[in-house]
Amino acid sequence: MTYIKPKFRHPNLTKNKLGYTIDYYEGALSTLCAGCGHDSISAAIIQACYDLCIEPHRLAKLSGIGCSSKTPTYFLSNSHGFNSVHGRMPSVATGANLANKDLIYFGVSGDGDSASIGMGQFVHAVRRNVNMVYIVMNNGCYGLTKGQDSATADNGSISKAGSLNQFEAIDMAAMALELGSDFVAQSFSGDKEQLVPLIKAAINHKGFALINVISPCVTFNNNVGSTKSYDYVRQHVEATATIDFVPEMKEIKTSYKEGSVKKISMHDGSKISLEKLAPNWNPQNRQSALQAIHHARESGNILTGLLYINEDTIDLHRLIKTVEEPLNQLIESHLCPGNKVLQSINAEFY
Amino acid sequence: MKPTDINNPEYFHKVVDCQYACPSHTPVPQYIRLIAQGKYTEAYMVNWDSNVFPGVLGRTCDRPCEPACRRGRVEEEPVAICRLKRVAADHKSEVKNLMPQGPFKPNGKKVALVGAGPSSLTVARDLAPLGYEIHLYDEQKLGGGFMRSQIPVFRLPEEVLNEEVNYILEMGIHTHFNHYVKSLKDLLQKDYDAVFIGSGAPKGKDLTDLPGRQEGASNIHIGINWLVSVTFEHTHKIGKKVIVLGGGNTAMDCCRTARRLGGEEVKVVVRSPYAEMKASPWEKEDAQHEDIPIIDNHVPKSFVIKNGKLCGMTFEKVKPEYDLNGKRKLVPTGEAEVFIEADDVLIAIGQENSFPWIERDLGIEFNSWGMPVVNETTFASTHPKVFFGGDAAFGPKNIITAVAHGHQAAVSMHLMCLERDIHERPSPYVNLHSMKMGIHEWAYDSHVVLDQRYVVPQVTKQVALSSLKTEVELGFSLPVGYKEAERCLNCDIQTVFFYDKCIECDACVDICPTSCITFTENHEDESILRKMLKVPAENTEQSLYVSEPVKTQRVMVKDEDVCLHCGLCAERCPTSAWDMQQFFYNVTKAPKIK
Numbered sequence: 010m011t012y013i014k015p016k017f018r019h020p021n022l023t024k025n026k027l028g029y030t031i032d033y034y035e036g037a038l039s040t041l042c043a044g045c046g047h048d049s050i051s052a053a054i055i056q057a058c059y060d061l062c063i064e065p066h067r068l069a070k071l072s073g074i075g076c077s078s079k080t081p082t083y084f085l086s087n088s089h090g091f092n093s094v095h096g097r098m099p100s101v102a103t104g105a106n107l108a109n110k111d112l113i114y115f116g117v118s119g120d121g122d123s124a125s126i127g128m129g130q131f132v133h134a135v136r137r138n139v140n141m142v143y144i145v146m147n148n149g150c151y152g153l154t155k156g157q158d159s160a161t162a163d164n165g166s167i168s169k170a171g172s173l174n175q176f177e178a179i180d181m182a183a184m185a186l187e188l189g190s191d192f193v194a195q196s197f198s199g200d201k202e203q204l205v206p207l208i209k210a211a212i213n214h215k216g217f218a219l220i221n222v223i224s225p226c227v228t229f230n231n232n233v234g235s236t237k238s239y240d241y242v243r244q245h246v247e248a249t250a251t252i253d254f255v256p257e258m259k260e261i262k263t264s265y266k267e268g269s270v271k272k273i274s275m276h277d278g279s280k281i282s283l284e285k286l287a288p289n290w291n292p293q294n295r296q297s298a299l300q301a302i303h304h305a306r307e308s309g310n311i312l313t314g315l316l317y318i319n320e321d322t323i324d325l326h327r328l329i330k331t332v333e334e335p336l337n338q339l340i341e342s343h344l345c346p347g348n349k350v351l352q353s354i355n356a357e358f359y
Numbered sequence: 360m361k362p363t364d365i366n367n368p369e370y371f372h373k374v375v376d377c378q379y380a381c382p383s384h385t386p387v388p389q390y391i392r393l394i395a396q397g398k399y400t401e402a403y404m405v406n407w408d409s410n411v412f413p414g415v416l417g418r419t420c421d422r423p424c425e426p427a428c429r430r431g432r433v434e435e436e437p438v439a440i441c442r443l444k445r446v447a448a449d450h451k452s453e454v455k456n457l458m459p460q461g462p463f464k465p466n467g468k469k470v471a472l473v474g475a476g477p478s479s480l481t482v483a484r485d486l487a488p489l490g491y492e493i494h495l496y497d498e499q500k501l502g503g504g505f506m507r508s509q510i511p512v513f514r515l516p517e518e519v520l521n522e523e524v525n526y527i528l529e530m531g532i533h534t535h536f537n538h539y540v541k542s543l544k545d546l547l548q549k550d551y552d553a554v555f556i557g558s559g560a561p562k563g564k565d566l567t568d569l570p571g572r573q574e575g576a577s578n579i580h581i582g583i584n585w586l587v588s589v590t591f592e593h594t595h596k597i598g599k600k601v602i603v604l605g606g607g608n609t610a611m612d613c614c615r616t617a618r619r620l621g622g623e624e625v626k627v628v629v630r631s632p633y634a635e636m637k638a639s640p641w642e643k644e645d646a647q648h649e650d651i652p653i654i655d656n657h658v659p660k661s662f663v664i665k666n667g668k669l670c671g672m673t674f675e676k677v678k679p680e681y682d683l684n685g686k687r688k689l690v691p692t693g694e695a696e697v698f699i700e701a702d703d704v705l706i707a708i709g710q711e712n713s714f715p716w717i718e719r720d721l722g723i724e725f726n727s728w729g730m731p732v733v734n735e736t737t738f739a740s741t742h743p744k745v746f747f748g749g750d751a752a753f754g755p756k757n758i759i760t761a762v763a764h765g766h767q768a769a770v771s772m773h774l775m776c777l778e779r780d781i782h783e784r785p786s787p788y789v790n791l792h793s794m795k796m797g798i799h800e801w802a803y804d805s806h807v808v809l810d811q812r813y814v815v816p817q818v819t820k821q822v823a824l825s826s827l828k829t830e831v832e833l834g835f836s837l838p839v840g841y842k843e844a845e846r847c848l849n850c851d852i853q854t855v856f857f858y859d860k861c862i863e864c865d866a867c868v869d870i871c872p873t874s875c876i877t878f879t880e881n882h883e884d885e886s887i888l889r890k891m892l893k894v895p896a897e898n899t900e901q902s903l904y905v906s907e908p909v910k911t912q913r914v915m916v917k918d919e920d921v922c923l924h925c926g927l928c929a930e931r932c933p934t935s936a937w938d939m940q941q942f943f944y945n946v947t948k949a950p951k952i953k
Binding site: 012013014016019021022042044045 | 866872897
């Protein structure tokens with residue numbers, strides 16, 4: 010009769026280092042369709058933030074318009090948020106990041122918001138290397154307007170209404186790689202084991218981090234013939250590697266076959282460890298990553314996992330050499346040193 | 360693990376914790392929902408079918424259902440199931456026309472019931488509509504057994520008891536009151552097709568060896584005998600200072616009765632520590648509320664007689680010590696003996712069975728404890744025609760257990776009279792059907808309220824103590840009863856999973872408020888699978904619901920422990936792989952045997 014999430018939680022929920030149980034990271038009850046992949050991604054974000062012990066007030070959620078862009082309401086209720094104009098989330102994120110570089114910026118967008126109306130915004134956020142996580146909840150259709158093909162719908166995919174898509178799809182991951190993104194990952198909403206560590210690694214990456222998540226639209230794009238249905242994706246997923254994100258200097262517990270493991274240290278001391286599954290692929294080589302994507306596409310597969318990472322990335326702030334202190338914290342005395350300093354500067358010209 | 364067989368009715372029955380814990384398996388959530396809907400008569404009848412005495416039990420039940428209640432595992436306190444039953448009993452309208460109506464066509468068989476307590480009355484109710492000629496024997500002048508003689512009227516008003524006893528007696532039962540059965544042999548010679556013995560545990564334990572017991576006899580009383588004598592108005596007063604020995608519910612009834620008969624300084628003295636007393640917590644509270652101190656860890660040593668009259672008792676102080684197996688030993692503390700003044704002492708330290716009237720050469724086997732050998736399923740003795748039930752079968756328990764025995768004994772007696780195998784028990788009546796009405800619409804109140812348990816109002820202490828007959832508890836008012844009923848989590852609305860419809864979108868996993876659902880690789884060892892869940896399933900008394908493998912060859916595992924039955928998994932499932940289905944389980948009683 011009612012549709013309200015009960016307040017009771019499992020009495021044995023564990024607390025993270027901040028003393029919060031995972032429900033502290035939840036948001037409002039989702040109003041998306043039952044079974045939407047986006048809800049799984051929200052749950053993965055909640056899990057990642059809980060695991061990383063992120064203080065919710067240290068994070069800002071940014072989004073545009075679309076089913077995907079509604080999701081920030083459904084996670085991290087205690088965080089900051091900005092729901093911008095359609096496709097304009099990257100501009101807002103760039104501005105916010107410039108003003109206060111101390112927050113974690115979590116951009117959520119969809120295939121329409123990023124690959125169509127917001128394409129021009131997306132590419133510039135990538136090339137400027139804004140320090141943010143950029144999640145594309147990619148379902149290959151415009152779910153909010155009843156399921157028309159989007160710009161990421163694959164050539165040859167058949168819509169629920171039965172029409173064949175004959176346009177080439179925009180590959181968000183390949184494009185980000187081309188534009189110089191130093192963290193590019195791809196995942197599937199139905200695989201939290203992979204998605205959660207990817208989100209954690211993206212949060213810890215000090216630059217632009219793209220995660221393109223295939224997220225089936227159960228209502229309009231889960232039909233036979235669709236290349237973004239649960240069944241199709243499960244059958245065609247090809248993971249580059251299994252991934253484990255290890256915060257700080259904790260011991261890595263997962264056991265891997267010798268020689269197949271690649272450990273990447275991040276600047277804050279955390280580590281990513283990858284057990285490689287894809288042959289002839291080097292996650293620290295842009296060319297190799299691009300080739301792996303093309304190779305998978307040719308064989309009709311969807312390559313998932315961390316595709317490329319450059320841990321020595323230089324983000325926008327370092328690039329334009331802003332001061333250490335976040336700009337929004339600069340007070341008048343910092344910005345306007347006063348008449349005395351002005352006089353001494355002027356004196357240099359006499 | 361192997362997939363759970365939900366076609367076995369016992370699986371879902373166990374999920375309905377309260378019903379499973381109830382000896383009579385009363386469909387608790389079903390009647391609580393009816394109360395919330397204002398259908399008090401229907402709620403009463405659901406109870407009456409299962410437990411025969413809803414009005415009595417709604418005031419006096421030992422409530423095995425409440426410690427089992429799921430609400431106690433997700434919140435602090437269980438639903439006030441017992442007192443909700445009273446709401447149904449207090450507010451019902453005409454029910455007699457809903458009960459089997461006599462006269463019933465005789466089936467030519469005759470049965471005798473010894474003792475007119477809850478177990479015998481249950482047998483009578485179950486067999487009368489089948490046309491049995493039923494003869495009920497009791498030494499007292501009225502029916503009800505220990506419900507009448509041992510439960511004080513301020514807890515259970517006579518009208519309530521009379522009403523429910525009479526529903527049965529008016530089915531055409533031949534009553535033989537004021538008739539103490541002296542010999543089972545004589546009874547068996549009277550051509551009964553079956554005899555049921557529900558004569559209770561009528562002998563109160565005594566402290567015969569304690570010094571001063573003989574000399575003080577006129578002021579030392581056996582608790583249950585004293586309560587009987589108060590009930591039948593042979594005793595009207597007691598001394599100002601009273602010691603009640605014992606820590607069970609009878610001791611609580613004795614002390615509270617003593618307060619109403621002139622006892623001003625009534626003390627309960629018990630050997631065991633307070634927390635380990637047998638009395639129900641609420642009965643201890645009620646006694647303390649009436650200014651009766653409970654003195655624990657005191658072992659009685661002697662009755663002190665002065666000038667030929669009892670003047671008090673001495674006690675040894677002890678403390679509990681526990682061995683490695685948790686077995687308790689009471690060890691003297693070495694302190695000086697304690698003297699407590701008393702004009703009267705009530706001994707309520709337990710009761711025993713007593714069968715002096717059963718000849719030992721009738722073919723009824725007795726064990727070394729002097730108890731009859733009784734089959735726990737059929738309630739048959741070693742004599743083909745004699746059945747036992749209630750306290751007479753396995754020693755003192757409670758009303759609801761006696762009722763459960765009565766139902767099963769009646770089934771056996773009927774099967775025997777039909778010349779069928781009494782070991783082939785009838786299957787329970789089971790039904791399972793979907794509660795889905797539409798999007799966001801379920802045919803039950805799925806919303807989980809946060810309300811804490813409501814307190815049942817009582818009359819003021821002054822009013823309560825001024826009369827033996829004033830009922831202390833007032834019962835829930837209807838608005839409060841509704842709120843309390845809404846606390847029920849509807850555990851009988853089951854989460855049913857159809858593995859072949861699942862697309863593994865994780866929506867149920869993500870929405871479940873209490874993290875009950877996990878999709879995982881299977882493991883043959885249950886203890887390992889329990890650890891593999893989203894929140895490890897540590898409560899091993901609660902089942903795991905394991906599905907057949909889904910497409911990715913993983914299995915769905917649901918830990919039943921703290922599921923709120925809120926229906927959100929089914930609400931968020933795009934393919935209806937989850938459904939909320941009402942499970943109705945009813946023990947088959949004799950009249951329904953086909």
